[in-house]
Amino acid sequence: MVNFSGKKRVLTGITTSGTPHLGNYVGAIRPAILASRSESNDAYFFLADYHALIKTQNPLLVHQSTLEVAATWLALGLDPEKVTFYRQSDIPEIQELTWFLSCMTAKGLMNRAHAYKHAVQGNLDNGEDEDFGINMGLFGYPILMAADILMFNAHEVPVGQDQVQHVEMARDIAQRFNHKFGEYFVLPKAGVDKDLSLLKGLDGRKMSKSYNNTIPLFLSEKQLKKFINKIKTNLLAPGERKDPDSSAVFQIWRAFASRQQTQEMREKFDHGIGWGEAKKQLCDLINTELQLPRERYYKFLEHPERVESILIKGADKARAESKIMIDNLRDAVGIRPLS
Numbered sequence: 001m002v003n004f005s006g007k008k009r010v011l012t013g014i015t016t017s018g019t020p021h022l023g024n025y026v027g028a029i030r031p032a033i034l035a036s037r038s039e040s041n042d043a044y045f046f047l048a049d050y051h052a053l054i055k056t057q058n059p060l061l062v063h064q065s066t067l068e069v070a071a072t073w074l075a076l077g078l079d080p081e082k083v084t085f086y087r088q089s090d091i092p093e094i095q096e097l098t099w100f101l102s103c104m105t106a107k108g109l110m111n112r113a114h115a116y117k118h119a120v121q122g123n124l125d126n127g128e129d130e131d132f133g134i135n136m137g138l139f140g141y142p143i144l145m146a147a148d149i150l151m152f153n154a155h156e157v158p159v160g161q162d163q164v165q166h167v168e169m170a171r172d173i174a175q176r177f178n179h180k181f182g183e184y185f186v187l188p189k190a191g192v193d194k195d196l197s198l199l200k201g202l203d204g205r206k207m208s209k210s211y212n213n214t215i216p217l218f219l220s221e222k223q224l225k226k227f228i229n230k231i232k233t234n235l236l237a238p239g240e241r242k243d244p245d246s247s248a249v250f251q252i253w254r255a256f257a258s259r260q261q262t263q264e265m266r267e268k269f270d271h272g273i274g275w276g277e278a279k280k281q282l283c284d285l286i287n288t289e290l291q292l293p294r295e296r297y298y299k300f301l302e303h304p305e306r307v308e309s310i311l312i313k314g315a316d317k318a319r320a321e322s323k324i325m326i327d328n329l330r331d332a333v334g335i336r337p338l339s
Contacts, residue, residue: 010035010191011044011154013088016065017052020072021214022286023199023207026255027160031191033076035158036083043083044152044318045073047311050088050095050144054137055209070307071300072217075293080310088148090315093322097147098140100329104177105143113142114165146170151322153186162206164190181332184325199255200248202230215252218294221287228283238274249278256285 012032014024036043047069052062066087078085088094110116116139120130142165149157149170157167167190174185200206201213208214215227231248244250244266254262268278300307330336 007040007042008156009042009044009152009154009186010156010158011046011149011152012158013046013048013051013148014069014072015048015051015055016062016069017055018061018065018209019068020217021207021209022217022252022255023160023201023214024072025076025217026199028158029073029076032158033073033078035156035191036078044154045078045083045085046091046148046318047087048148051141054135054141067301067304067307070311071297074300074307074310075218075297077293080314084152084314084318085310086314086318087311090311091151091318091322093319093326094144094147094151096326097151097329098144100333101143101146101150101173101177102140104180105146105173109169109172110139110142113139113169114162115141142166142169143173146173149188150174150185151325152318154188155186156191157188158191161192164192181329184329184332200251202227202232202248204232204248218290218297220294221283221291224287225280225283228279228286231279233275236272236275238277239272241272242269242275244269249275249282253278253282253285256282256289261285 010032012028014020014028020029032043032045035041036045047066049062049066052065056062070087073085074080116134119134119138123130123132123134145166146169149167150173157170159167167188171187171189174187178185201208201211202215203211203213205211205213215224219227228249231252233247233249234242236242247269250265250269253265257265265273265278265281
């Protein structure tokens with residue numbers, strides 16, 4: 001049942017729990033869209049709205065974020081005619097597959113998931129019970145992610161460095177299922193640019209909504225300047241050499257610049273460029289790349305019915321495959337007609 005179409009399947013998604021930010025763009029959206037344009041790839045992209053419920057129980061936020069994330073993909077050049085672009089919740093077979101995989105997954109594997117371990121450690125550090133505030137959605141998140149990947153037999157999953165473990169878990173789960181029931185799943189691999197995937201945020205930590213240190217993707221030029229000016233820097237004055245490799249300003253610059261531009265900025269750091277000037281040049285660089293996509297983005301927000309139509313069409317395309325997959329898996333595990 002493994003896909004042998006000859007094309008490499010590339011699959012990725014973004015959780016609909018907030019407004020997309022520069023880290024999402026650099027770590028997942030941009031490389032995924034570039035990969036989708038290759039004739040050798042068969043690309044799948046989805047809005048991870050089930051995953052959003054782990055992080056928030058605010059229905060208005062989830063609903064608005066779904067529109068914003070979809071508009072982001074489309075504004076940045078994703079062609080829904082050439083890829084399979086869908087909303088996770090429109091594919092009910094994913095939830096059934098999640099249960100099949102849950103019954104094949106050792107609890108010990110889930111205990112090792114970084115997000116769960118981080119939450120437990122945070123509780124212990126605060127003197128709380130280790131499971132305080134941790135729901136089963138967070139604990140079982142890697143299994144749902146595995147179902148997202150394995151439902152469509154993705155070969156490669158473009159992710160940030162912090163998500164590589166989850167792709168490896170999906171691979172482990174697929175191997176166990178295949179060993180028990182037959183070769184139904186491709187063994188996926190993570191596709192990651194280690195230099196760019198973990199973009200630093202305003203405070204120097206990984207850019208993440210969890211840290212509230214993100215730079216929203218489609219800010220106006222004026223708003224973008226305000227956010228970039230908030231990036232944490234040291235007290236070195238203009239003329240004093242600055243270390244580019246420890247600087248969030250330089251790291252974000254590198255994510256948007258060409259190799260030549262990166263080398264030129266590195267030399268400017270060596271020569272003591274002032275932080276104000278470095279931030280101004282960073283703002284100009286990002287704004288140049290995102291100006292036209294920003295205009296398209298706001299047009300999509302004004303016409304959500306266009307976005308909905310695209311998602312429904314994508315779901316129909318995806319379900320033509322997921323229905324066949326889940327029927328085969330039901331038969332494999334013994335859930336089939338008695339006669």
